[in-house]
Structures are given as structure tokens and as C-alpha cells.
Amino acid sequence: IVGGGNARLGAWPWQAALYKEGEFQCGATLISDQWLLSAGHCFYRAQDDYWVARLGTLRRGTKLPSPYEQLRPISKIILHPQYVDAGFINDISILKMKYPVQFSNYVRPICLPHPNTPLTDGTMCTVVGWGQLFEIGRVFPDTLQEVQLPIISTAECRKRTLFLPLYRVTENMFCAGFERGGRDACLGDSGGPLMCQEPDGRWSLLGVTSNGYGCARANRPGVYTKVSNYIPWLYANMVSTEYNMPKNETQMSRQNVCNGHRCPLGECLPKARVCNGYMECSDGSDEQGCW
Numbered sequence: 293i294v295g296g297g298n299a300r301l302g303a304w305p306w307q308a309a310l311y312k313e314g315e316f317q318c319g320a321t322l323i324s325d326q327w328l329l330s331a332g333h334c335f336y337r338a339q340d341d342y343w344v345a346r347l348g349t350l351r352r353g354t355k356l357p358s359p360y361e362q363l364r365p366i367s368k369i370i371l372h373p374q375y376v377d378a379g380f381i382n383d384i385s386i387l388k389m390k391y392p393v394q395f396s397n398y399v400r401p402i403c404l405p406h407p408n409t410p411l412t413d414g415t416m417c418t419v420v421g422w423g424q425l426f427e428i429g430r431v432f433p434d435t436l437q438e439v440q441l442p443i444i445s446t447a448e449c450r451k452r453t454l455f456l457p458l459y460r461v462t463e464n465m466f467c468a469g470f471e472r473g474g475r476d477a478c479l480g481d482s483g484g485p486l487m488c489q490e491p492d493g494r495w496s497l498l499g500v501t502s503n504g505y506g507c508a509r510a511n512r513p514g515v516y517t518k519v520s521n522y523i524p525w526l527y528a529n530m531v532s533t534e535y536n537m538p539k540n541e542t543q544m545s546r547q548n549v550c551n552g553h554r555c556p557l558g559e560c561l562p563k564a565r566v567c568n569g570y571m572e573c574s575d576g577s578d579e580q581g582c583w
Contacts, residue, residue, distance in 0.1 A: 293421050294508035295475035296439030301350045301360070304420050305400040306497075307436065307484065309346040310366075310387075312338060314559025316352060316432075319421045319484025320345060321497055322401045325392035327530055328366075330483035331500050331517065332375040332383045339369045342550070344558040345389055348398035352422050353434045355574055360398035363556050364389035370529050372522070379460060383502040383517045385483075386529055402487060402497045409520040411466055411498065413445040417488040419468070419501060419514075423480030427507035432480060439475045441468040441486070443498075444513050452511045464521045466499060469513035477514045478507035486516045553578045 306322040310330065318334035328345055335343075343366035349358060368388035375382045393399050420438045425431045444452075449467035461467060468486060469476055477484070486499030499516030506512055550560035555573035565572060567582035 293419065293423055293433075293437035293439050293476075293481055294426060294478050296419075296437040298433075299350065299420060299436040299438045302398045304436065304438070304485075304487075305348065305396075305398050306402040306495075307347075307420055309349060309352060309422060310334065310483065311344045311346065311557045312341045314344075314555055314557045316422065316480070318480070318482045319423075319501065320387060321483075321485040321500075322347060322393070322399065323386075323404060323497070323526075324401055324530065325395065326389050328387040328389065329497065329500060329519070329526070330385050330387060331502055332371050332385045333377060333380060333502070334483045335369050335371055335385055336375070336377050339371065342554070342558045342560070343369070343387070344556070345387065346557065347393055348396065350436050351434050352432075352436075360396065362393050362399055364391065364393060365558070366390070372525065380465075380503045380515065380517075381462065382464060384500055384519075384522055386526060402485065403490075403494050404523060404526070405496050405498055405520040407520055407523040409496075409498070411443050411518070413443060413448070415443045415488055416440050417443060417468065417486050417498065419477050419481065419484065419486045419499075421477060421481030421484040421501065423482070423484075424478040424507065427478060427509070430479075439477075441475060441514070442470065443468050443488075449513055449515075452513060453505070461515060464518050465502065465515050466518050467513040467515055468499070469508075471511060473508045473510040473512065476504060476508035477501045478504075 308320040310318045320328040320330035348360040367390040372382040444467040504514040552562045553566040
């Protein structure tokens with residue numbers, strides 16, 4: 293996040309951090325006790341890797357386990373069937389966690405919008421993430437960042453991005469940001485939420501952080517997947533997977549083999565690095581029970 297500030301613990305209890313083989317990759321949003329919503333491009337050619345979701349956390353560098361935190365391996369990744377990497381078409385995915393989370397003040401799902409909810413130009417909404425703080429130089433924050441951005445009408449967005457390669461803002465996307473730039477999502481924020489507060493105080497998940505031309509540049513707004521256009525797809529997939537579990541569980545389990553020790557965030561340590569006197573897992577589990 294560029295131009296934002298530190299979030300408070302528990303402010304965004306649906307925000308999740310996704311780790312691939314122990315490395316932080318993307319954000320995601322909790323939409324039920326066992327499902328997360330994220331971007332499609334996070335999993336493009338990475339569906340067979342070992343993924344872990346980390347919820348209830350504010351600081352990414354915190355040693356595990358923090359009292360509010362819950363870790364869940366991902367057992368199923370459903371990429372939108374019409375996802376196209378070039379142009380970020382249908383850039384949305386849902387992830388099933390191996391077992392449900394326990395709801396608390398720090399881990400809670402966000403509300404989904406009604407199908408085809410119209411977006412109002414100028415509405416101020418919030419984007420959060422652990423992505424880069426600047427476009428240049430890989431500076432990532434430890435504490436979750438939040439920033440407020442106005443939604444931009446698609447016509448206005450198309451006007452601003454007219455001459456850019458790859459930039460076709462479809463009806464399944466929308467833009468958000470200031471004309472002068474300065475505040476935006478950035479690399480590493482992908483998959484996280486753009487959320488707007490309803491009149492009754494609840495937060496609604498209107499966008500998934502998808503792509504942009506650089507970060508926080510003037511006249512280069514960020515582009516978000518329009519969640520309300522995918523509600524039927526979401527529900528259909530969250531329901532239908534309950535019935536075809538066996539096939540998919542075996543299909544997902546082949547990549548989960550680790551011939552050594554699996555750290556809580558998913559990193560696989562080879563046997564030679566287990567019980568070698570160096571704590572390498574964030575919780576020290578690779579050096580426990582050693583003789």
C-alpha cells in the first residue's frame with residue numbers, strides 16, 4: 293500500500309495473508325468459516341504449491357504463534373474457469389481451508405455485496421495489505437497498511453487508461469484512486485479487499501485488488517475485480533465442492549509431500565536442516581523433540 297498508514301489490531305478481521313511454501317505472496321479475504329476470496333493471478337501456475345493462510349495477524353514478522361492468530365493450510369484452490377492472465381480477465385479465485393477458522397474479534401468474515409450492486413462514483417472505500425510501500429525498491433511493511441481511495445466510474449477510468457497496453461477495463465472490473473496519484477495498492481497487495489462501509493455500519497467486499505500501471509502514479513488508478521458480478525459463481529462453487537470432496541482432496545494432496553519438516557507457514561525444511569541447532573521455523577518447531 294502506497295500513501296496509507298498502519299492498521300489497528302482487529303480493525304480488519306477478515307484480512308488474510310497467503311504464504312506459498314513459506315513465502316508471503318498475496319492477500320485474501322475471509323468470506324465464511326472455511327473459504328477465502330482472492331485474486332486469480334496469485335495462483336496462476338502455482339496451484340500445486342503448498343499454500344497457508346494466516347488470519348488474525350497485524351504484523352507479518354511476528355514470531356508464531358501470536359494469541360489471536362490462526363493458521364490454516366489451503367486444501368483447494370478454485371481459479372475462475374475463464375481467468376486470462378494477459379489483461380487480468382476474471383481475476384478472482386476462492387480458496388478452501390483444510391478446516392474452518394474459529395470466529396473471534398480478530399478473525400471474522402466480511403459481508404458480500406448483492407449481485408450486480410452498482411458502484412457509485414466518488415464513494416470512499418478502504419484497501420488494505422502488506423504490499424510494497426513504494427513502487428520502486430522492494431520495501432514491504434511489517435504492519436498491515438490501510439488506505440482510503442475513491443471509486444472512479446468506468447468511463448472515467450477508461451479515459452485515463454486509454455493508451456496503455458493491456459489495459460482494457462471490462463464490466464467485471466472497476467477502478468479506484470486519486471487523479472493526482474499518491475495513494476494506491478501495490479505489488480504484494482493483490483488478492484486483498486477493497487471494502488466500503490454500508491449505511492448500517494457493516495463492511496462490504498466490493499473489490500479484489502488486481503492490477504495497475506505502476507503504483508500511485510497520477511492518472512493511473514488501480515484496477516479491482518468487481519465482486520458483485522461473481523456472486524452466483526462464488527456460491528455455486530462453495531456449495532458444489534461439498535459433494536465432490538474425495539476426488540479433489542486426493543488431487544490436492546500430491547504436492548503436499550515434504551520429505552523433512554513442514555514449518556507452520558508452509559516452508560519445507562529438508563531433513564538435514566531439522567534438529568541441526570538452528571531455529572528456522574517461525575515457531576521453532578524444527579528444533580523441538582530433538583535428541
